Amino acid sequence: MLKTKAILFDATLCVGCGECYSACKHANHLPETNSDYLKDHLNANTFTVIEQYGDIYVRKLCMHCLDATCVSVCPVGAFEKTDLGPVIYDENKCLGCRYCMQACPHHVPRYEWSRVNPRVRKCIMCYERVKNGDQTACAEACLAEATIFGDRDDLIEIAKQRLAENPDNYYQHIYGLEEAGGSCVLILSPVPFDQLGYSTNLPKEPLPTYTSKALEKIPGIIVGGGAFLSAMYWLTKRKNQIAKEEKQLNSTKH
Amino acid sequence: MKIIIPKITFWRVVAVLIVVSGLYSTYLRFTGGLSASTNLSDEFPWGLWIGFDILVGVGLAAGGFSICAIVHIFNIEKYKPLARPAILTAFLGYLLVIFGLMYDLGKPYNIWHAIIYWNPRSVMFEVAWCVMLYTTVLFLEFIPVVLEKYKLHKILTIMKKVAIPIMIVGIILSTLHQSSLGSLFLIIPQKMSQIWYSPLLPLYFFISAVGAGLSMVIFEAFLSARAFNKGIEEDLLSNIGLFSVIVLMIGFIIKIIDLIISRNFYLLLKLNNNSLLYFLEVLIGILIPFGLLIQKRFREDRRWLYASSIMVISGFLLNRLNVSITSISPDVGVTYFPSVNEISVTLMLVVLGLWSFKMIAKYFPVFEEQIIKENFGTEIQEKTVTNRIT
Ligand code: SF4
Ligand code: SF4
Ligand code: SF4
Numbered sequence: 330m331l332k333t334k335a336i337l338f339d340a341t342l343c344v345g346c347g348e349c350y351s352a353c354k355h356a357n358h359l360p361e362t363n364s365d366y367l368k369d370h371l372n373a374n375t376f377t378v379i380e381q382y383g384d385i386y387v388r389k390l391c392m393h394c395l396d397a398t399c400v401s402v403c404p405v406g407a408f409e410k411t412d413l414g415p416v417i418y419d420e421n422k423c424l425g426c427r428y429c430m431q432a433c434p435h436h437v438p439r440y441e442w443s444r445v446n447p448r449v450r451k452c453i454m455c456y457e458r459v460k461n462g463d464q465t466a467c468a469e470a471c472l473a474e475a476t477i478f479g480d481r482d483d484l485i486e487i488a489k490q491r492l493a494e495n496p497d498n499y500y501q502h503i504y505g506l507e508e509a510g511g512s513c514v515l516i517l518s519p520v521p522f523d524q525l526g527y528s529t530n531l532p533k534e535p536l537p538t539y540t541s542k543a544l545e546k547i548p549g550i551i552v553g554g555g556a557f558l559s560a561m562y563w564l565t566k567r568k569n570q571i572a573k574e575e576k577q578l579n580s581t582k583h
Numbered sequence: 584m585k586i587i588i589p590k591i592t593f594w595r596v597v598a599v600l601i602v603v604s605g606l607y608s609t610y611l612r613f614t615g616g617l618s619a620s621t622n623l624s625d626e627f628p629w630g631l632w633i634g635f636d637i638l639v640g641v642g643l644a645a646g647g648f649s650i651c652a653i654v655h656i657f658n659i660e661k662y663k664p665l666a667r668p669a670i671l672t673a674f675l676g677y678l679l680v681i682f683g684l685m686y687d688l689g690k691p692y693n694i695w696h697a698i699i700y701w702n703p704r705s706v707m708f709e710v711a712w713c714v715m716l717y718t719t720v721l722f723l724e725f726i727p728v729v730l731e732k733y734k735l736h737k738i739l740t741i742m743k744k745v746a747i748p749i750m751i752v753g754i755i756l757s758t759l760h761q762s763s764l765g766s767l768f769l770i771i772p773q774k775m776s777q778i779w780y781s782p783l784l785p786l787y788f789f790i791s792a793v794g795a796g797l798s799m800v801i802f803e804a805f806l807s808a809r810a811f812n813k814g815i816e817e818d819l820l821s822n823i824g825l826f827s828v829i830v831l832m833i834g835f836i837i838k839i840i841d842l843i844i845s846r847n848f849y850l851l852l853k854l855n856n857n858s859l860l861y862f863l864e865v866l867i868g869i870l871i872p873f874g875l876l877i878q879k880r881f882r883e884d885r886r887w888l889y890a891s892s893i894m895v896i897s898g899f900l901l902n903r904l905n906v907s908i909t910s911i912s913p914d915v916g917v918t919y920f921p922s923v924n925e926i927s928v929t930l931m932l933v934v935l936g937l938w939s940f941k942m943i944a945k946y947f948p949v950f951e952e953q954i955i956k957e958n959f960g961t962e963i964q965e966k967t968v969t970n971r972i973t
Contacts, residue, residue, distance in 0.1 A: 372625065398770060404707035405693075405700035422700050425689020428707050430628035432770045439625045440689065442618035447689040530773045540706050543766040543785050547709070547759060554755045558656050562747060565658035 333395075334414040334459055335481035335513040336468060337488055338388050340525070341498050343475035345379055345386035352470035353377045356455060373441045376452035377467060380526060385518070387525045388467075388476065391416065391437045391452040392505055393513035396535035399429040399438060407449075414481065414513040415454035423449060434509045434531050454513065481513055488515055510535030598934045605931025608924035612686055620686075620924040624917065631921035634907035635929050636683030638764055639900050640676055641714070642788070645796030646803075647673025647721065648757035650823075655750050664816050665823065667728060667949045668807065669800045674721040675939050677714065679932050686928055706766045713760030720753040728947050762789040768906060776857050776910040777847040783837070784906075790834035795868075795899035797827035801892040805885070806937070807944050821882040827895060828873040835869045860901070860909050868898015 347366040353376050354361070363369035369378050377390040393416045400408040400416060407422040408429060425447060430438045441447035455465040463469075468478035477484070488503045504516040509531045516527070523529040612620040623630050650669035654662050685691040697711040723742070730739045765788030772780055781787070801820050842848045851858050872891040881887040908919060921929075944950060 401702075401704045402707060402770060403702055404705045404711050405696045406702040406705075407700075422693070422696055423690060424693045424696055425691075426687075426707060427628040427689065428705070428767070430625065434771075434773060436626070440617075440628065442623065442625075443616050445613065445616050447616060528773065532772070536770050536772075537704060539769045539772060539782075540766055541704065542782070543763070543769055544704070544706065544709065550759060551755055554758060555751060558652070558751045558754055562656045562658070562751070565656070569658050569660070 331412045332480040332482065333412075333513060334454070335393075335479065335484045335515060336390075336454070336465060337477050337479070337484040337515045338517070339475050339477075339488075339491065340385055340387050340516065340518040342473050343379075343386040343388070344473050345381060346473070347379060348470040348472065349388065349467035349476055350375075350377060350379055352466040353452070356458070356466035371437065371439055371451075373439045373448075373450040376450070382525050385520065385525065387516070387518070387527075389526070390467075390514065391454070392435050392508075393452075393454050394434075394509060394535070395512060396510040396537055398432045398434055398509065398536045401537035401540070402428045402432045404428070411456065413456075413459055415456040415459060417453045417456050418449055418451065420448040425449075432536070434528055434536055436528070481515075484515055488517055491517060507533045509533075598938070601927065601930045601934050604927040605934075608927045608931075609686070611924055612928070617689065620922065620928075622919055622922040622925065624919070626917040627911070627919040629907060629911075630919055631904075631908075631925045631929055632683060632687035634904045635900070636687065636932060637680055638903040638907055640680040640683060640932075641764060642761065642792040642899060642903060643796055643799045643896065644673040644676030644680075645757065645761055645792035646798075646800040647676075647724075647796070648754050649793050649796050650800060651724070651750050652754050655747065656754065662819055662823075664950075665800055665804070665819060667725075668803055668944070670721060670724050671728075671940060671943060671949055672799060672803050674718070674725045675936050675943075677718040677721060679936050680714065681718065682935075683928075683932055706763050706769070710760050710763045710767070713756045713763065717753060717756040717760065720749055720756065723749050724753065728949060732947050758789065761792040762786065764788050765906075771911075774911055775906075776850070776912065777845070778842075778850050778857055778861050779906045779910040781838075781841055781845065783841055787834055787838060790830060790837075791868075791899055791902060794827050794831035794834065795895055797823050797830070798872075798892040798895035798899075801827070801888060802896060803940065805889045805892070807941070807950060817883070817885060817888075820885075821876075821888055824876045824882055824888050824891060828869070828876045828891070831869045831895065832873050835865060857909060860905055864898050864901040864905055866898075867894050868902060869895075872898075 345367065350366045350369070353359070354374075357376060359374045359376070362372060362374050367379060367381055369375050371378055371389060377388055380387050380389060393410075393414055395410075397408065397410050397416045400406075400410050403423075404426060405422045405424055407419050407424075408416060409419070410416050427440060427449075429449060430440060437451050439450045441450065455463075455467075458465060464478035468476045471477070477487075479487075485503065485506065488506075492499050492501055492503070498519060500518050500521050502518075502522065504518065504522050504527055505512040505514050508528075510533070516522070518525055521529070608620055617623055621630060621632070646669045650662060650665050653659050654666045684694065688694060697708065697715070702708045724746075727739055727742055730736075730742070762785035765784035765786070768775060768780065768784055769782065801824055804816075804820055839848075842851070851861065872894045875881040875887055875891050881891075
């Protein structure tokens with residue numbers, strides 16, 4: 330069995346050096362978008378950013394959710410959750426309906442708004458590298474070991490250990506363990522996550538379950554609706570006919 | 584040869600101006616992409632073109648299947664004169680929705696991918712298939728009108744044999760995707776205002792589409808009566824008006840109970856942008872028209888009936904824009920208001936829709952009396968045109 334890979338980002342270790350940002354740009358052949366990486370935002374040419382909150386630095390990137398919303402909403406299956414963990418995108422299938430952007434609980438997918446042939450853009454967890462057994466470009470670049478790469482199970486253990494060993498340094502929560510069903514990016518922080526711009530109002534169950542409840546009703550509507558409508562048609566038609574016959578009968582009597 | 588110069592009227596000038604600006608926006612859209620023509624952004628990926636052109640467009644076409652069910656499935660035959668105009672409205676509505684999608688989709692030339700790449704977990708996938716199939720059904724439902732005009736009776740007889748199954752399929756498809764447009768939003772509970780978010784969104788979308796779709800039938804009937812001086816079946820229309828507001832009222836009552844049970848009712852007690860827009864939506868769209876049409880004297884007065892149908896349609900429009908735009912609260916500070924180009928394309932679609940309706944109704948037997956005799960599906964011996972008032 331392939332083990333699901335993941336990224337663990339520990340904000341208590343991050344020094345905001347920007348190496349991961351540059352490595353990401355390089356690995357994905359992305360043009361420069363801002364001369365100051367701390368002022369950049371996620372956009373069609375920036376897949377990860379470093380944000381500064383006081384003296385805390387945090388990374389934002391696609392979370393590579395386990396039951397990913399973007400994968401479930403795309404009408405043509407342009408997004409795919411790979412067995413290894415990365416959520417990847419096929420621009421040749423995409424229609425550009427942007428449901429993925431509307432639905433992503435982490436506000437991740439970005440669009441090439443000014444192109445006539447636009448693509449959805451986001452981090453793909455260096456899928457090619459990961460497939461070859463390498464780690465992601467950002468993890469490789471991080472000298473402070475704030476971003477590390479590995480098997481998801483192992484990283485969860487490491488995260489739990491850190492929370493237990495240094496309880497004073499951490500806010501006791503692993504972000505991404507359960508948010509919206511959990512993700513392949515796990516985050517540790519010294520302060521509550523809403524102070525760092527992460528969405529904290531997410532339910533524990535994966536968001537696709539919200540729609541599947543509605544979609545499950547479809548076969549019932551088709552079968553039940555078909556039977557009901559046919560029955561109604563037959564009944565009312567018959568009623569009209571009887572009414573008409575009676576009328577005729579009456580008129581012949583007179 | 585006689586050259587016909589159309590009369591210059593106020594509305595014609597407006598229509599031409601709208602189409603010209605719409606064409607200019609079209610040029611911008613397809614040469615400069617979405618950023619050149621819309622105010623959409625990464626934070627606000629869906630705007631007016633989804634909220635109006637798709638959600639409102641499909642919703643208002645619901646009169647087609649509702650009337651169809653009344654006439655052909657429940658066999659309440661007196662409403663038959665309304666069936667064709669309603670089907671035509673729906674058919675044009677769906678064509679415009681698909682046309683509008685061409686603007687909104689980033690890669691419109693890939694639209695057919697929905698046929699070959701499947702993702703049954705996606706509500707959007709279901710909507711795409713239903714819209715595709717239902718547009719075909721509407722085409723089949725409308726084609727007898729064309730066949731009649733050209734007197735192709737052989738094909739007509741074949742069509743009549745399959746008419747009822749086709750209509751049943753049409754009604755089921757409509758039920759599915761009218762409600763699924765609401766299901767599209769089920770997946771973003773954390774992003775939406777709880778005034779509008781509810782697990783019952785699919786139900787609300789269905790109910791309000793039926794209600795507003797019926798009002799749309801009234802609206803179209805008045806419009807075409809003005810345009811052609813055709814008689815209007817006034818008592819039929821006032822009954823449809825009553826149906827429309829009763830259906831909407833049922834939806835409103837469920838919604839209020841839902842808000843109370845989910846403990847979100849307090850949101851309406853706080854006055855802010857959201858709650859005010861909600862009040863506006865239900866006042867114009869449901870409460871005032873209901874208050875009017877529940878009374879016989881208003882219902883039977885054609886001006887009030889017409890005015891109420893316009894109110895219902897406006898309230899419906901506001902509801903769909905509220906769900907798809909107002910209720911979405913993205914990252915702080917980002918708001919969305921449609922650009923001039925988004926508005927002009929939308930208006931152009933409306934003008935095109937009304938214009939094609941007028942043209943088709945002029946040249947094909949949509950409103951004509953013979954259709955009562957020779958209708959698609961069932962024949963009635965007696966001519967029931969006694970209700971006509973000219
Ligand atoms: S964060 Fe958003 S884009 Fe990334 S996998 Fe999750 S749902 Fe998809
Ligand atoms: S924009 Fe493309 S990738 Fe995103 S949901 Fe639509 S078709 Fe799928
Ligand atoms: S490379 Fe490591 S330390 Fe530097 S900004 Fe990125 S995560 Fe932080």
